[in-house]
Structure formats: C-alpha cells, structure tokens
Amino acid sequence: MKKIKYLLIGVISFFALYSNVSASSSISMTKSSSSVTAGNSVTITLTINATSPLFSIEGTMKCSGAGTSASLNLNWDDMSNSIKSKSYSLKVTPTSAGTITCSTNGARATDMASSSWQNLSASTSVSVAAKPVNNTQKPTNSGTVTPKSSINYLKSLEIEGKEISPKFNKETSEYSVELEAGTTSINVKATAEHNKAKVTGTGTINVSEGVNNIKVVVTAENGSKRTYTISATVKEKDPIVVNVGDKKYTVIRKKEQLPDISVLYTPSTIIINDEEIPVYVGDVTGYTLVGLKDEEGIINLFTYDEENKTYNLYKEFKFLPITFYPIEIDEKLIPDNYKKSKIVINEVELTCYKMSENDRFVLFYGVNIETNNEGFYIYDTNENTLQRYNDKIFDAVNEEIFILRSIVVGLFSIVVVVVVASAIQGTENKFKERLLIKKEKNSKEKKEKSKLDNKEIENKKAAKLLEKDLKRKEKRKKEKKKSKKNFLENTNVIDITDINIKK
Structure with missing residues (x-):
C-alpha cells in the first residue's frame, strides 16, 4: 500500500508539473x-x-x-x-x-x-x-532678415590633464574618464563650433568617489540645444580587495551601488576590514549578500561567510512558483543515474544534473529563498517550472515505469516472435505450394510428353505398316509382271503384223 501511495503522489506531481495554462x-x-x-x-x-x-x-x-x-x-x-x-x-x-x-x-x-x-x-x-526664440533683429537696409544659426555642435571637449574615452567626435554625445582616488574637482574645457553658440557646464566641476555625470550643453543661436555627457569615475580610496577563485574583486562600500534584490532581503551593514559595509540579509535564509566589483567594473552579489571570510557568487532565479538560489555540490551527492551537466538560463550558465543529454527535466541543488528549504529540485526546461525532488517518489515511479516498460518490451517481443513465426510458416506454405505446383506442372508435362511419345510410336507403327504394305504391293506387282513375262515366253504367239491377209 505504501508503494502504491508513493506512486499516486508521484503521478499527481508529474501531471501538476506538466500542466500548462496559456x-x-x-x-x-x-x-x-x-x-x-x-x-x-x-x-x-x-x-x-x-x-x-x-x-x-x-x-x-x-x-x-x-x-x-x-x-x-x-x-x-x-x-x-x-x-x-x-x-x-x-x-x-x-x-x-x-x-x-x-x-x-x-x-x-x-x-x-x-x-x-x-x-x-x-x-x-x-x-x-526646437524652443521658439523671439526674433528681435532689426531688418537691414535691404529689408531682409538674416536667419539665426542652428549649429549646436562642440568643436572640442577635454578634461585638463586627463584623456576622455572615446576620442572626441562632435557626433558622439557620451564619454567617460577615470580619476585617481581622492580627486575632488576637475577642469572641463569645451569650445563651440559656431561662434554664436553658447556652452555651459565647463570650468571647475566638483566630483566625489564613484560615478559623476557631467553635462556640457551647447545652445545654438536659434535656441536649439545639444548635450554632451562625461561619466567621470573617481576610484575608491584604499579599496578592499578580495580574491574569489582566480579573480580579484573590490568590495562595494556604497549602498546605492548595490544591485537590486528581491523583497525577501533587508538592507543591513557588517564590518569588513574595520569598515562598515552595506549588505543584504535574507529574511528567511539568513544569507549575507555583499556587493563585489570585478576588474571590468561589473558588480554582482556574493554570499559572505563571515566566519571563514569566503565569498560565493549569488544568482537568484524566479521559477514558477519558486525563487531559487542554485548551489553546486560534491559529485558524491548526485543521485543515481544522473550526470553533472550545464544549462544556460537568463544568459547565466548553471550546473545541473541530467539522466541524458536531451532531457527536458533536469535536477538543480539549491535553496528555496522563500522557505529556506535546501535540496534537490526538478526543473522543467519547457515550462520554466521548479518543484521539490523526492527521490522516494520518483524512485517508486521509475520502478513502476521500469515494470511497465518491461511488460511492453515482453509483449512486443511476443508479437515479434509471432510475426516472425507466421512469416516463416507463410514462407514454408508458399514453398510447399510452389513445390506442389511445380510437381503438378512436371506431371502434366510428363503426361503430355507421354502422349506425344505414344502418338509418335503409333505414327511410327503406322508408317512401318504402310511401308510394309507398299513393299508387299510392289512385290506383288513385280511378281505379276514376272508371271506375265513367263507366260509370254512359254506361249506361241502369232505376230499379226507379219501375216498378210490375202483376199
């Protein structure tokens, strides 16, 4: 009964996983x-x-x-x-x-x-x-009005002592520059392309640690404007550098620079290297998430183990109906028949576990952020759904599937044997039928040949009899002729041709 109960639960879960409402x-x-x-x-x-x-x-x-x-x-x-x-x-x-x-x-x-x-x-x-501009120009002696210039390009743009990127081009509106730690101000220089255009946003500009967006605005004679933006990044002073694997990161020390996170985390602070660092703390999981920036300037959240001073990349995925944090585990813990593999979700490569390479369903190991349940979860790659993996249920289902598969294979084997036997029997019957037909044909041919042979014999006999009859007739004819000759020789015959009849 217990086995049947597990099987029913597995089947219900199975169909729940497959259900799809548009x-x-x-x-x-x-x-x-x-x-x-x-x-x-x-x-x-x-x-x-x-x-x-x-x-x-x-x-x-x-x-x-x-x-x-x-x-x-x-x-x-x-x-x-x-x-x-x-x-x-x-x-x-x-x-x-x-x-x-x-x-x-x-x-x-x-x-x-x-x-x-x-x-x-x-x-x-x-x-x-364009913003309308009141035309206060007085007409010239000729009675014509000179149109106002609409040129609002810069001829040059620079930061004194620094090199902006990319190289200045009047058609390019966004630039960046990196400043040394401790920089508090910079001198922005710019020249308008047209002599009647006005430039604002230049001169001494105050900056602070982090990203500073500086806008230089060019206003043409007719009032049309063009804005050039410089992102000036002031490096951190005495950055906290940590190693994760073979890569170097710096710890984010400003709350506003932390990436967004789900509502299941609350902003907080911890002490790292004697400095107060902004972090997120999981309301359910208790995870401490620290922001780390790599050498390319990309910021990601990492789980922080305060006791061991270690960091692990944190990626949160929204699977219906679960918010999930995947964790890579030791290969010894992988369930039987599953192999370690990779899958890409939201452009992120994750470790998963598959029975075969083309499986629609894969296993993840990780934590349900909403419940703090850690373990294996089964993921439907087609429906983007996730549910808890129960090895007992799935083993029971797999066992039943194996039995059903064995029955199907057995029935299929029986059908194959019957079909093959029928085919062999049919072949034998056809062979016997052909043999019988051939035998009957040979018998008929023999009979026909026998008839022909008998007829030929009869014809030969008739020919011989005819030949004998002809010979007999020829012999009789000769005998008659000979008899006549003998008769004439033995009889006095008067030749009337030699007699003269006298009157």
Whole structure:
C-alpha cells in the first residue's frame, strides 16, 4: 500500500508539473503628448494588464533621444492574488529638437493562471520641436532678415590633464574618464563650433568617489540645444580587495551601488576590514549578500561567510512558483543515474544534473529563498517550472515505469516472435505450394510428353505398316509382271503384223 501511495503522489506531481495554462497578459505604452517643445516635459505611461491576478513582472523601460536618457526598472512581485493591472510612469524633459523613443527591454510577466513567463513588448515616440526664440533683429537696409544659426555642435571637449574615452567626435554625445582616488574637482574645457553658440557646464566641476555625470550643453543661436555627457569615475580610496577563485574583486562600500534584490532581503551593514559595509540579509535564509566589483567594473552579489571570510557568487532565479538560489555540490551527492551537466538560463550558465543529454527535466541543488528549504529540485526546461525532488517518489515511479516498460518490451517481443513465426510458416506454405505446383506442372508435362511419345510410336507403327504394305504391293506387282513375262515366253504367239491377209 505504501508503494502504491508513493506512486499516486508521484503521478499527481508529474501531471501538476506538466500542466500548462496559456498566459493572458497584455502591455500598452501611452504618452501625455505626441509632440512637445524642447524644455517641456512629457510623461510616458506603461501599463500591464492580466485577466488573472499578476504574480511577477520583470524588465526595463528606456527613453532616449532629443537630449534625454532615462530608464525605469519594471521588476515587481505580488503575493496578494488581487492585482490585475500594474502601471509605471517615466517623466522626461527633452533639451533639443528631435525624437524621443521609448521602448521596453526584456519585459515579461506571469499571472496566477499562467504556468510560464509571457514576453511583452511595447514602444512609442514623441516629436520634439526646437524652443521658439523671439526674433528681435532689426531688418537691414535691404529689408531682409538674416536667419539665426542652428549649429549646436562642440568643436572640442577635454578634461585638463586627463584623456576622455572615446576620442572626441562632435557626433558622439557620451564619454567617460577615470580619476585617481581622492580627486575632488576637475577642469572641463569645451569650445563651440559656431561662434554664436553658447556652452555651459565647463570650468571647475566638483566630483566625489564613484560615478559623476557631467553635462556640457551647447545652445545654438536659434535656441536649439545639444548635450554632451562625461561619466567621470573617481576610484575608491584604499579599496578592499578580495580574491574569489582566480579573480580579484573590490568590495562595494556604497549602498546605492548595490544591485537590486528581491523583497525577501533587508538592507543591513557588517564590518569588513574595520569598515562598515552595506549588505543584504535574507529574511528567511539568513544569507549575507555583499556587493563585489570585478576588474571590468561589473558588480554582482556574493554570499559572505563571515566566519571563514569566503565569498560565493549569488544568482537568484524566479521559477514558477519558486525563487531559487542554485548551489553546486560534491559529485558524491548526485543521485543515481544522473550526470553533472550545464544549462544556460537568463544568459547565466548553471550546473545541473541530467539522466541524458536531451532531457527536458533536469535536477538543480539549491535553496528555496522563500522557505529556506535546501535540496534537490526538478526543473522543467519547457515550462520554466521548479518543484521539490523526492527521490522516494520518483524512485517508486521509475520502478513502476521500469515494470511497465518491461511488460511492453515482453509483449512486443511476443508479437515479434509471432510475426516472425507466421512469416516463416507463410514462407514454408508458399514453398510447399510452389513445390506442389511445380510437381503438378512436371506431371502434366510428363503426361503430355507421354502422349506425344505414344502418338509418335503409333505414327511410327503406322508408317512401318504402310511401308510394309507398299513393299508387299510392289512385290506383288513385280511378281505379276514376272508371271506375265513367263507366260509370254512359254506361249506361241502369232505376230499379226507379219501375216498378210490375202483376199
């Protein structure tokens, strides 16, 4: 009974894992105005609707062009099972004529009726006209008005004593420069291409540790503007350097530089190298997450073991209905029949365990961040769903599957034997039939030949009899002729031709 119970639980879990309800989310992007004048703001609104309560949203919305560059993080989770619509607003202010283009990137959502993520996409644009300038010019003696210049390019841009990247080009609007630790100010120099254009944002600019965005604005004679941005990064003073594997990282010491994390973590601080460091602490797991920056400037979260002073890369994945942190384990703990492999999810390569290379279902080892349950989980690569792996249930199911498979193989073998035997019997019957037909044919041919032979014998006999008869007749003819001759020889015959009859 216990075995049957395990089997039923396994089958129910199996079908629950395979169930699929089509997603029913939609997205729309609207704007407060289809056209604005440079200097005036416009609001972009993104709305995601679903027929069932929304569960989770991911992605970003970005607007750029006409001197604007803004983005909005769409990441959102809700467990209330009551919200069917979610809206986001992004306000941008263009500084020059052109077009503002807004679009989503990597946007996707899932609701309570869905079993997988639904990719969403939306975009819109806003036309930006140049800011009107009052024309106070007096007409010349000729009666014509000289049009004002619209040239708003820079002729040169530099930071005194430093080299910006990339090399200056009037068409390139974004640059970067790295400054030594302790730098508090820089001297920005710029020259307008047109002698009547004005430049602002130059001269001595105060900077602080981290990234400083410096904007240099060129205003043409007619009022149109163009903005050049320099990202000046001041290096950390006495950075805390740590080694993870064979790579070097620096510890993030500013809270605002930490990557976003799920609502299951709370901001906190710890002491590393006698300095207070901002961290996240798991409400359920108790994990301490520290931000580390690699040599390329990429920041990721790492779990920190305060006792052993060790770090491990932390990647959180949203699988329906679980938030999961995968952990790599010793190969001795891998379940029987499974082999270590790799799989890519959200552009991240993860360690997994497969029975065969093309398996739809793979095993992960890790922690359910929402419950702190650590162990093996089975992942459906098609549906992006995850559930706890129970080796007893799956072993029972596998055992039943093995028995059923054995029965099927046995029945198939019997069918094959019957088919082969029937084929052999059929072949033998056909052979006997052909042999009988051949025998009958030979017998018939023999009979026909026998008839022909008998007829030939009869014909030969008839020919011989005819020949004998002809010989007998010829003999009689000769005998008659001879008899006649003898008769004439023995009889006096008067030749009347020699007698003269006298009158």
